Amino acid sequence: xxxxxxxxxxxxxxxxxxxxxxxxxxxxxxxxxxxxxxxxxxxxxxxxxxxxxxxxxxxxxxxxxxxxxxxxxxxxxxxxxxxxxxxxxxxxxxxxxxxxxxxxxxxxxxxxxxxxxxxxxxxxxxxxxxxxxxxxxxxxxxxxxxxxxxxxxxxxxxxxxxxxxxxxxxxxxxxxxxxxxxxxxxxxxxxxxxxxxxxxxxxxxxxxxxxxxxxxxxxxxxxxxxxxxxxxxxxxxxxxxxxxxxxxxxxxxxxxxxxxxxxxxxxxxxxxxxxxxxxxxxxxxxxxxxxxxxxxxxxxxxxxxxxxx
Amino acid sequence: xxxxxxxxxxxxxxxxxxxxxxxxxxxxxxxxxxxxxxxxxxxxxxxxxxxxxxxxxxxxxxxxxxxxxxxxxxxxxxxxxxxxxxxxxxxxxxxxxxxxxxxxxxxxxxxxxxxxxxxxxxxxxxxxxxxxxxxxxxxxxxxxxxxxxxxxxxxxxxxxxxxxxxxxxxxxxxxxxxxxxxxxxxxxxxxxxxxxxxxxxxxxxxxxxxxxxxxxxxxxxxxxxxxxxxxxxxxx
Numbered sequence: 001x002x003x004x005x006x007x008x009x010x011x012x013x014x015x016x017x018x019x020x021x022x023x024x025x026x027x028x029x030x031x032x033x034x035x036x037x038x039x040x041x042x043x044x045x046x047x048x049x050x051x052x053x054x055x056x057x058x059x060x061x062x063x064x065x066x067x068x069x070x071x072x073x074x075x076x077x078x079x080x081x082x083x084x085x086x087x088x089x090x091x092x093x094x095x096x097x098x099x100x101x102x103x104x105x106x107x108x109x110x111x112x113x114x115x116x117x118x119x120x121x122x123x124x125x126x127x128x129x130x131x132x133x134x135x136x137x138x139x140x141x142x143x144x145x146x147x148x149x150x151x152x153x154x155x156x157x158x159x160x161x162x163x164x165x166x167x168x169x170x171x172x173x174x175x176x177x178x179x180x181x182x183x184x185x186x187x188x189x190x191x192x193x194x195x196x197x198x199x200x201x202x203x204x205x206x207x208x209x210x211x212x213x214x215x216x217x218x219x220x221x222x223x224x225x226x227x228x229x230x231x232x233x234x235x236x237x238x239x240x241x242x243x244x245x246x247x248x249x250x251x252x253x254x255x256x257x258x259x260x261x262x263x264x265x266x267x268x269x270x271x272x273x274x275x276x277x278x279x280x281x282x283x284x285x286x287x288x289x290x291x292x293x294x295x296x297x298x299x300x301x302x303x304x305x306x307x308x309x
Numbered sequence: 310x311x312x313x314x315x316x317x318x319x320x321x322x323x324x325x326x327x328x329x330x331x332x333x334x335x336x337x338x339x340x341x342x343x344x345x346x347x348x349x350x351x352x353x354x355x356x357x358x359x360x361x362x363x364x365x366x367x368x369x370x371x372x373x374x375x376x377x378x379x380x381x382x383x384x385x386x387x388x389x390x391x392x393x394x395x396x397x398x399x400x401x402x403x404x405x406x407x408x409x410x411x412x413x414x415x416x417x418x419x420x421x422x423x424x425x426x427x428x429x430x431x432x433x434x435x436x437x438x439x440x441x442x443x444x445x446x447x448x449x450x451x452x453x454x455x456x457x458x459x460x461x462x463x464x465x466x467x468x469x470x471x472x473x474x475x476x477x478x479x480x481x482x483x484x485x486x487x488x489x490x491x492x493x494x495x496x497x498x499x500x501x502x503x504x505x506x507x508x509x510x511x512x513x514x515x516x517x518x519x520x521x522x523x524x525x526x527x528x529x530x531x532x533x534x535x536x537x538x539x540x541x542x543x544x545x
Contacts, residue, residue, distance in 0.1 A: 046533060200538050201537065202534065202537075211463075211467050211470075211499070212466065212467075212470040214495075214499060215466075215467045215468065215470050215471050215495045215499075218498050218499065219494070219495055223531060223532060240470045243470075244469065244470040
């Protein structure tokens, strides 16, 4: 009898309405642009009494390097960190939602300019939002859980929260994660795939550079690695991804109990122009000079009137 | 109306590969070239044939390794045998070296590709002639290049990073074999169509030797793999 308001989204879960519209458009002959797998190399390694996570720092949009030094190792809990490949790896500012929205306005502008349909940009915007929110969400959920239980978070908690979140989006959130941390039960390393499946492994790689990094791990991993050997091996694996995969590049980030941002910089900018970059005043002819002061001089009166309530 | 989907002409062209071989890896070393390939022939996702020789010698100075459609490789061998035969018939004291064979193969592959009827292979061609070492590759679309180390298929993704790091000039034979085995072991772990039965082929100024088939030692007993979910009950 009473009309159900169509604008109210169903409680929880993903709204698949846009997917139906996309299918309809494809049937009408629209060429659907494919999701770009953002290039990444992310790895994780379990050593004697801990976990080491590593990531490269290049974020790509198609053939262009959008960010030369982005952060792909995200905070989940003080003792748990997560590397993200796929959609999750494209955003740098992961904590604030405002920063998130702003960075996506830029993304929409670029994707529109690249002749992707605006509807695609809308979808992408929504899913980017959702992908990064998933990590934010889980780290917030973990914090609330810590307050509730009065204990440190466990890696399996983060694992379960992430995998159930990704599963409910049925693979549409293309986030492939390497989750690692140390809790009371010991060191743990897991990989989480976009559809929500997980693996528990002693060493793992994800992203477009995963084969290059896995080649290093498979040939050099052994049991009982010390912390320094482990970090060296992880850096080697990421370097293999950086130099052999086009989607990965720039620097190496490492997390081992503490976040070692830009642990290694194997791609320094070595060219220095001999002529220098300062230009003397005689370089160009001056036709007109007008100086506008940026600030007006303000007199400050000490002990002035009190502020009105 | 039926012709829109598939015309009679389609049955005359290669559309998909059927029995395929996986990667081939090749490196230059001190005395010549080393090639490694396993002996598997997959029929889609079944490992149908386990003793397929994917490396053959060509003339006196070269060796070819092939991945991709096995029947096309056999056809290429017929072309190459004919090429070498004609060369011998000239009886002019000269014989085709690896550079010449590679060039011939490139022309054949590219021409077939232009006719939309490719030979569905990625080939590695190596050899030594007059002290000059040569190692090149050509694939089904005609892309060809030469380098100090080459690989086809999955080998490009898994073996080339290792070779870029660890290959150097003047590897000895033992070092070269060890390096190739390292690459083949990673391929065995991570390529689903790899088989643990491989051959190593060596070519030097003296001639070609293709080893007997043997298998690599693998290690599956990492403690973390024995009981992986001991810390995460319920996951896998």
